[in-house]
Amino acid sequence: xxxxxxxxxxxxxxxxxxxxxxxxxxxxxxxxxxxxxxxxxxxxxxxxxxxxxxxxxxxxxxxxxxxxxxxxxxxxxxxxxxxxxxxxxxxxxxxxxxxxxxxxxxxxxxxxxxxxxxxxxxxxxxxxxxxxxxxxxxxxxxxxxxxxxxxxxxxxxxxxxxxxxxxxxxxxxxxxxxxxxxxx
Amino acid sequence: xxxxxxxxxxxxxxxxxxxxxxxxxxxxxxxxxxxxxxxxxxxxxxxxxxxxxxxxxxxxxxxxxxxxxxxxxxxxxxxxxxxxxxxxxxxxxxxxxxxxxxxxxxxxxxxxxxxxxxxxxxxxxxxxxxxxxxxxxxxxxxxxxxxxxxxxxxxxxxxxxxxxxxxxxxxxxxxxxxxxxxxxxxxxxxxxxxxxxxxxxxxxxxxxxxxxxxxxxxxxxxxxxxxxxxxxxxxxxxxxxxxxxxxxxxxxxxxxxxxxxxxxxxxxxxxxxxxxxxxxxxxxxxxxxxxxxxxxxx
Numbered sequence: 001x002x003x004x005x006x007x008x009x010x011x012x013x014x015x016x017x018x019x020x021x022x023x024x025x026x027x028x029x030x031x032x033x034x035x036x037x038x039x040x041x042x043x044x045x046x047x048x049x050x051x052x053x054x055x056x057x058x059x060x061x062x063x064x065x066x067x068x069x070x071x072x073x074x075x076x077x078x079x080x081x082x083x084x085x086x087x088x089x090x091x092x093x094x095x096x097x098x099x100x101x102x103x104x105x106x107x108x109x110x111x112x113x114x115x116x117x118x119x120x121x122x123x124x125x126x127x128x129x130x131x132x133x134x135x136x137x138x139x140x141x142x143x144x145x146x147x148x149x150x151x152x153x154x155x156x157x158x159x160x161x162x163x164x165x166x167x168x169x170x171x172x173x174x175x176x177x178x179x180x181x182x183x184x
Numbered sequence: 185x186x187x188x189x190x191x192x193x194x195x196x197x198x199x200x201x202x203x204x205x206x207x208x209x210x211x212x213x214x215x216x217x218x219x220x221x222x223x224x225x226x227x228x229x230x231x232x233x234x235x236x237x238x239x240x241x242x243x244x245x246x247x248x249x250x251x252x253x254x255x256x257x258x259x260x261x262x263x264x265x266x267x268x269x270x271x272x273x274x275x276x277x278x279x280x281x282x283x284x285x286x287x288x289x290x291x292x293x294x295x296x297x298x299x300x301x302x303x304x305x306x307x308x309x310x311x312x313x314x315x316x317x318x319x320x321x322x323x324x325x326x327x328x329x330x331x332x333x334x335x336x337x338x339x340x341x342x343x344x345x346x347x348x349x350x351x352x353x354x355x356x357x358x359x360x361x362x363x364x365x366x367x368x369x370x371x372x373x374x375x376x377x378x379x380x381x382x383x384x385x386x387x388x389x390x391x392x393x394x395x396x397x398x399x400x401x402x403x404x405x406x407x408x409x410x411x412x413x414x415x416x417x418x419x420x421x422x423x424x425x426x427x428x429x430x431x432x433x434x435x436x437x438x439x440x441x442x443x444x445x446x447x448x449x450x451x452x453x454x455x456x457x458x459x460x461x462x463x464x465x466x467x468x469x470x471x472x473x474x475x476x477x478x479x480x481x482x
Contacts, residue, residue, distance in 0.1 A: 024213065039430065044479045049213035060209045064216040071480040072473050073242030074431060081225050082397045087359050091216055095209075160398060163430065182212075 020181030028177030038166030057098035223308035232390040241279035244475025253465035343374035348446035
């Protein structure tokens with residue numbers, strides 16, 4: 001019995017003092033941008049939930065569509081009501097994995113190129129994606145960044161006939177999350 | 185023996201944790217849902233058709249309104265079925281805050297200038313703050329600038345004024361259907377005939393049903409409660425469509441009211457639908473962002 005207790009204590013202790021395996025944030029940033037002939041569209045969201053497991057390379061984020069902020073309030077209303085239909089599909093999310101985990105040393109401060117593969121869900125449609133990004137490792141945190149393009153049609157987001165050709169069919173998404181170690 | 189069992193058990197636990205790491209990460213970051221969710225786009229415009237809706241211009245947005253009611257369609261070819269006799273109002277509305285808006289405008293009918301204020305008192309919401317309805321107050325003062333009918337007698341400036349007060353109560357029942365009740369009190373300082381009442385009470389009922397993503401059917405009815413006015417005038421009924429295109433909202437409708445502002449169309453509607461006194465009308469409103477949201481200021 002004593003041995004068991006010791007073992008338990010040891011396991012707990014190891015998990016406490018070992019390097020944090022998981023990094024997390026609740027205020028990551030995602031923005032998107034497109035420049036069509038009719039409308040320049042730009043929106044920001046500073047309430048992105050994201051997490052990274054540096055041992056397994058798992059990386060996820062989740063964002064509430066309604067908390068995207070637009071320059072024009074009307075555009076924000078149209079975005080939620082007609083384009084991404086936020087009442088029906090409140091979140092967009094990504095579940096993926098770093099595929100070149102061996103190239104990244106999360107204990108050594110530097111900037112690392114990363115390849116990430118996973119599934120992106122927007123407007124209720126899930127598509128496999130493969131993107132590149134960077135991880136900036138500093139002593140207390142890991143900052144993940146990626147810029148990639150998304151085709152609206154891939155996610156069943158339709159552009160109304162009246163503005164076809166005036167709004168870009170592809171938008172640029174920028175993900176920038178500053179992850180901090182999670183102490184159990 | 186016990187130790188071995190315990191070790192195995194621990195190892196087993198650890199390995200199961202690993203298996204579902206991605207899902208666990210997703211669970212760990214939790215729900216993004218905000219504490220309180222507010223209903224949005226109960227109506228697409230600050231008006232249902234003729235009357236006010238619970239919506240305000242967004243904070244920092246200026247709306248330019250062009251409102252037009254043609255003459256009744258039954259007046260025949262000589263007046264081109266109403267196109268020759270029209271009432272037009274040009275107006276501006278501005279959202280000072282998320283809950284306070286002001287407006288000014290001028291209507292050709294009785295050469296009337298009006299100034300208004302609309303205050304959002306309560307927003308429909310679920311979550312921590314829970315409210316089944318949105319409630320707004322709308323107040324308006326109208327000034328007729330017509331020449332005095334009888335310039336010889338003593339005329340008072342106050343005789344030119346009339347007022348409207350409304351409590352707007354709306355609920356977005358689903359993403360396709362919103363309904364509103366609008367108890368209304370109108371006061372005119374001076375009325376034309378001795379039988380006309382200075383104080384008129386009415387209750388409006390209106391709604392919006394979405395036909396497609398960008399088009400909705402809007403219906404609005406004002407029932408006059410004050411007995412004498414109800415006898416002498418007709419209730420205002422408007423049926424129309426809202427069409428949205430980016431920064432514009434077009435509202436096209438048929439109504440039995442020639443007047444555009446509340447002081448005119450609620451107590452002074454004379455047209456009868458059944459006699460064909462039907463006016464075609466439209467509102468065009470264009471939004472301009474004067475004050476950008478925080479994230480977009482340099």
